[in-house]
Amino acid sequence: MVGWIVLGVVAAVLIISLISIYNGLVAKRVQCENAWSQIDVQLKRRHDLIPNLVETVKGYAKHERETLDAVIQARSQAVSATGVEDQAQAEGLLTAALGKLFALSEAYPDLKANTNFIQLQEELTSTENKIGFARQHYNDTVSRYNTAVQSFPANIIAGMFSFKEREFFEIEDPKEKEVPQVSF
Numbered sequence: 001m002v003g004w005i006v007l008g009v010v011a012a013v014l015i016i017s018l019i020s021i022y023n024g025l026v027a028k029r030v031q032c033e034n035a036w037s038q039i040d041v042q043l044k045r046r047h048d049l050i051p052n053l054v055e056t057v058k059g060y061a062k063h064e065r066e067t068l069d070a071v072i073q074a075r076s077q078a079v080s081a082t083g084v085e086d087q088a089q090a091e092g093l094l095t096a097a098l099g100k101l102f103a104l105s106e107a108y109p110d111l112k113a114n115t116n117f118i119q120l121q122e123e124l125t126s127t128e129n130k131i132g133f134a135r136q137h138y139n140d141t142v143s144r145y146n147t148a149v150q151s152f153p154a155n156i157i158a159g160m161f162s163f164k165e166r167e168f169f170e171i172e173d174p175k176e177k178e179v180p181q182v183s184f
């Protein structure tokens with residue numbers, strides 16, 4: 001009789017532990033999805049600002065078509081990117097193209113003094129900061145989730161219920177990490 005009670009208690013503790021581990025993995029997965037959606041919101045804001053910025057620059061820098069086209073193309077790639085790795089690569093290219101666009105303002109004092117350009121530049125800078133914080137939060141969340149998925153005994157539950165590791169949002173191409181060089 002005592003053996004059955006002990007066995008029942010052990011089984012109950014085991015079941016409660018498994019449920020707790022499973023629920024913890026689900027919670028961490030949802031946190032990853034939420035963190036990614038925060039990045040997505042800021043990237044959408046960034047993508048929405050770019051056409052206005054390009055149009056403002058067009059009025060002042062008509063012969064800088066190559067740079068403007070590069071920004072437009074990079075924005076298009078970033079908007080259509082899917083998955084963390086593709087999004088990170090596309091955003092790295094867009095950041096480099098925007099750096100070249102902002103460098104153009106140095107050659108055009110009237111553009112640099114334009115209120116609309118200044119406001120758009122400030123909004124974009126603010127958005128870039130928000131994207132940076134959202135990326136950091138996402139990567140921290142992914143780190144906690146991946147650690148949980150790989151840790152024993154959660155890795156057994158993760159394997160049974162197809163919890164897969166998440167990708168970090170990082171720029172992998174060293175060229176994209178460099179500050180763009182622009183010469184006139």
